[in-house]
Amino acid sequence: MSKILVIGQHADGKLNSGIAKVVNAAKAIGGDIHVAIFANDGAAVAAQAAALDGVAKVLVVDRAGNDDYVASAIAPQIVALTQSGGYSHVLAAGTTSGKDFLPRVAAKLGVQQVSDVMAVHSATSFDRPIYAGNAILTVEAPAAPAIVATIRLASFQATGAAAAAAPIEKISVDAAIPTHTRFVKLEAQKSERPELQSATRVVSGGRALGSSENFSIIYSLADKLKAGVGASRAAVDSGYVPNDMQVGQTGKIIAPELYFAIGISGAIQHLAGIKDARTIVAINKDPEAPIFEVADYGLVGDLFQLVPELEAKA
Amino acid sequence: MKALVSVKRVIDYNVRIQVKPDGSGVVVDGVKHSVNPFDEIAMEEAVRLKEKGKLTEIIAVTVGGAKCEETLRTALAFGADRAVHVKVDDEIQPLTAAQALAAVFKKEGAELFFLGKQAIDDDAAQTGQMVAALLDLPQATFASAVAIDGGKATVTREVDAGLETLEFDLPGIITTDLRLNEPRYLKLPDIMKAKKKPIEVVGLGDLGVTATAGLKSVKTANPPKRSKGVMVKTVDELVTALKAKGLI
Numbered sequence: 261m262s263k264i265l266v267i268g269q270h271a272d273g274k275l276n277s278g279i280a281k282v283v284n285a286a287k288a289i290g291g292d293i294h295v296a297i298f299a300n301d302g303a304a305v306a307a308q309a310a311a312l313d314g315v316a317k318v319l320v321v322d323r324a325g326n327d328d329y330v331a332s333a334i335a336p337q338i339v340a341l342t343q344s345g346g347y348s349h350v351l352a353a354g355t356t357s358g359k360d361f362l363p364r365v366a367a368k369l370g371v372q373q374v375s376d377v378m379a380v381h382s383a384t385s386f387d388r389p390i391y392a393g394n395a396i397l398t399v400e401a402p403a404a405p406a407i408v409a410t411i412r413l414a415s416f417q418a419t420g421a422a423a424a425a426a427p428i429e430k431i432s433v434d435a436a437i438p439t440h441t442r443f444v445k446l447e448a449q450k451s452e453r454p455e456l457q458s459a460t461r462v463v464s465g466g467r468a469l470g471s472s473e474n475f476s477i478i479y480s481l482a483d484k485l486k487a488g489v490g491a492s493r494a495a496v497d498s499g500y501v502p503n504d505m506q507v508g509q510t511g512k513i514i515a516p517e518l519y520f521a522i523g524i525s526g527a528i529q530h531l532a533g534i535k536d537a538r539t540i541v542a543i544n545k546d547p548e549a550p551i552f553e554v555a556d557y558g559l560v561g562d563l564f565q566l567v568p569e570l571e572a573k574a
Numbered sequence: 575m576k577a578l579v580s581v582k583r584v585i586d587y588n589v590r591i592q593v594k595p596d597g598s599g600v601v602v603d604g605v606k607h608s609v610n611p612f613d614e615i616a617m618e619e620a621v622r623l624k625e626k627g628k629l630t631e632i633i634a635v636t637v638g639g640a641k642c643e644e645t646l647r648t649a650l651a652f653g654a655d656r657a658v659h660v661k662v663d664d665e666i667q668p669l670t671a672a673q674a675l676a677a678v679f680k681k682e683g684a685e686l687f688f689l690g691k692q693a694i695d696d697d698a699a700q701t702g703q704m705v706a707a708l709l710d711l712p713q714a715t716f717a718s719a720v721a722i723d724g725g726k727a728t729v730t731r732e733v734d735a736g737l738e739t740l741e742f743d744l745p746g747i748i749t750t751d752l753r754l755n756e757p758r759y760l761k762l763p764d765i766m767k768a769k770k771k772p773i774e775v776v777g778l779g780d781l782g783v784t785a786t787a788g789l790k791s792v793k794t795a796n797p798p799k800r801s802k803g804v805m806v807k808t809v810d811e812l813v814t815a816l817k818a819k820g821l822i
Binding site for chain 1: 591701800803
């Protein structure tokens with residue numbers, strides 16, 4: 261039977277919302293699921309992981325500096341834990357942080373990483389997207405020494421709450437931590453709105469908004485719908501909104517229940533980020549825009565009239 | 575200070591890829607190829623650092639078949655001084671590529687290694703991190719700004735939460751994201767000059783690397799298609815439809 265280590269990424273004392281999805285991917289593999297929390301003081305985050313259905317045990321590795329999640333410092337601890345614990349699988353959320361530290365773990369274990377798992381066929385067989393999701397590759401990974409994989413969050417539902425909390429164990433790992441890399445700062449975009457990757461509704465604006473001032477109609481509609489706000493790469497590159505709002509192949513890949521693409525033409529790279537949205541609504545003045553090929557509901561017209569009207573009537 | 579820049583030959587990003595009907599992969603024959611766009615950004619960044627006097631030499635490197643010579647010529651036209659072609663005929667996976675690249679980095683005594691954050695063919699996004707792991711060196715992935723000073727690199731990274739800044743002691747590995755720079759257009763004289771620059775050809779064996787088996791590709795398939803929806807004429811019609819489905 262598999263013994264699966266899930267890396268419990270976190271920030272600001274909160275377990276990353278993607279971990280519940282990674283645990284669900286681990287359940288599809290089948291086996292004993294342990295979540296490892298690497299933190300300065302992981303007690304609070306560990307309790308959140310212990311409440312997830314399917315988790316057999318939570319391991320806490322406290323160390324000053326772990327909160328910064330510097331890849332060269334986290335990776336050797338994961339490698340040591342994988343080897344001492346005899347894990348068959350090491351899984352991380354496919355966030356920028358998971359994509360940063362996990363290949364380092366794979367290289368140290370001498371294995372290829374399976375990137376962006378979108379479906380689990382068996383303990384060793386997985387689907388992953390290639391060519392920006394324009395093709396799906398099924399791979400078979402060698403079982404030994406371990407399978408190392410990042411999970412594409414948009415492809416999995418979150419696991420539910422456990423009937424009883426899993427046990428939490430404080431452990432220490434024997435790893436040499438290099439000091440050559442230092443975390444300096446994080447400039448986070450603070451927002452009262454739902455976070456893009458976990459929001460059930462998302463409203464995105466594109467280049468057609470024309471300016472960062474005009475983007476206010478997008479924010480206003482989003483607030484009415486209690487939605488997260490995203491943007492196309494064109495809108496980000498034009499400087500209307502900060503880069504962390506970018507939805508697409510090179511930005512965030514999201515899977516909300518309801519997605520509004522407003523003034524977004526629908527370049528391949530944007531579509532790659534919204535393929536898994538349940539319902540897509542597109543508003544665009546160009547009836548030939550490619551976004552209408554994938555939209556469940558399309559509305560052609562001037563967004564500056566239609567969006568405020570939609571806000572008033574929704 | 576020397577810098578190494580890796581460049582990969584991939585299907586051009588404008589090409590609509592086609593999955594082979596037998597599921598054995600995607601059609602690559604007769605399809606336009608070019609330098610992985612993220613690697614062009616890596617190349618551009620190294621050239622800018624050299625123009626600022628931070629680097630003395632730029633060495634381009636690739637791991638791949640005979641046709642990758644074109645890719646290296648493009649890198650040389652950008653401004654690499656010379657190139658190393660690790661020639662392999664079979665398709666190789668990121669760990670093997672990383673082992674070869676790590677060996678070249680060591681052999682050349684380079685202090686900075688720029689790679690694209692991912693190749694747009696396999697989208698694995700692993701190689702740079704693996705090189706750093708194999709050499710036990712610092713890594714800064716998804717870079718959107720790079721400053722080199724006094725034996726240190728300060729790198730701004732594009733992360734989910736915003737922008738993160740890391741500082742590391744050289745030598746180290748940097749993978750480049752879209753917003754780091756805009757690669758220059760190549761001019762004819764540079765393309766001509768690139769033809770005369772030296773390319774050293776080595777094999778995996780020369781670098782002491784044996785290809786690891788790794789992942790087996792079982793099949794390649796088309797992604798599930800989204801069906802085309804309906805066009806509504808008015809906001810009222812849209813609101814009614816969304817309310818009927820319980821979406822708003």
